[in-house]
Amino acid sequence: MIKRIAFLGPKGTFSEEAALRYKPNSDFQPFPTIFTVGLSVANGDVEEGVVPIENSLGGSVPETLDLLIQEERLSICRELILPIRHFIMVKPTTKAYDVQVVYSHPQALSQCQNYLKRNFPKAGQIASLSTAAAVNDMLKSKVSAAAIGGRRVAEIQGAEILYGDIQDNLTNVTRFAILARHDHAPTGMDKTSLCFSFSEDKPGVLYNVLGEFVRRKINLTKIESRPTKESLGKYIFLVDCEGHRQDLLVKEILDNLQRQTSLLRILGSYPSWKDASS
């Protein structure tokens, strides 16, 4: 049976590219926001959803972290790491030296700052909701405009590529999370994502939690904080560690964390990308 997979649309985004790499022969459905991708998975309208979770230059995608914190029906069942190659594109009739504004998603703009400063120092930068939306905004712009996005969106929308690989850092990669209503069975080379918070604001609470990992030599591959949205200065911590939640040592840590935290949610155990790539 063909799987229905939601992705952060519109067509041509890097999320679609990730979805195509993940399971090429699926029924792909674009959704306008990360939140609606998550909702469609949580409600069972689709089997899985593909959303960006972290970029090597821009950092975490806060909408995805907040979705995972809030929506208890969702788990991460896979991760997928994709190189991000940015292209600057224009209408076929536009000349590079005429460009007055550059459209893109804020993360893409931030990933091409050095290039833009060097080559388009006077052009205004305008945020769009996605790289695909940026190309659309550019095509509709009344002043001479350029847009930054992937090669695929240029092809889909008929834009003309001026230059390729304009990202400041050639190690620009994005980690995507595949969301489902269950996580992945152990494979022996897994990661586990979790989040937790504390009711008390004492100096030692986070330190003690990290100690549980350190004592068992379980490496943390990421630690991040998000606001609880209750008041400034209250945080939910998000941690990725090596191992599966069913592994003995990870299970021990999770049991101990249950007692030390006021909120603990396992966001999923899934194969580590380096080892899962075929």
Next chain:
Amino acid sequence: MIKRIAFLGPKGTFSEEAALRYKPNSDFQPFPTIFTVGLSVANGDVEEGVVPIENSLGGSVPETLDLLIQEERLSICRELILPIRHFIMVKPTTKAYDVQVVYSHPQALSQCQNYLKRNFPKAGQIASLSTAAAVNDMLKSKVSAAAIGGRRVAEIQGAEILYGDIQDNLTNVTRFAILARHDHAPTGMDKTSLCFSFSEDKPGVLYNVLGEFVRRKINLTKIESRPTKESLGKYIFLVDCEGHRQDLLVKEILDNLQRQTSLLRILGSYPSWKDASS
């Protein structure tokens, strides 16, 4: 002498409101991005700059964190916490039930999601570079549009307010950093911001650093990570702690951190807002 103070513009932003509260009788200069505010301070074109650093709902402002990490000539010399009240506004001729798109800064859109879902479920949401730019985008829109921003921007641009206080959470506050080329002298009620990273990726390094604070009972008011931009999985940690960098215990911690980290930068010591408010 009147101080020259840069803020994240254009006129009407919450950063301008923060700047006005901070030093009302100054020469205020709007800059288009957080980066250019920082550069104008670093270069000495202005004495101080006002940028948002953290919101109680949206979390950290990554551009500000990255600016502080990268620009060694900048320090935080003050913090200022401002309640954020969002208003939805339209052209005086637009009716609420006609609204097809809502413009705002992505953080403001995310702070009003519940309101928008309830009241404008079918309206598209379009990201703008600031709340002030959003009002401008709304006024120029050819389809019936609304914008979300502060009261001040509605007044400045002549928009009509439909409803006020539409933020999902009434404890919506933003912390602003006042940037200068030096930090603040000790006042007895201070905070210190610092960032550090490690060359080795061992489980215990962050744990050991936190231990330096815990052993001296120095409370961490914030811990956050940003990518080093070298490769995925390498992070710079940003920490706010109680006390001034010249205080004995904080000084001890910083001396010890120098040996345990591969990069250590003091982003500034400054009066804690709660105690500095008059």
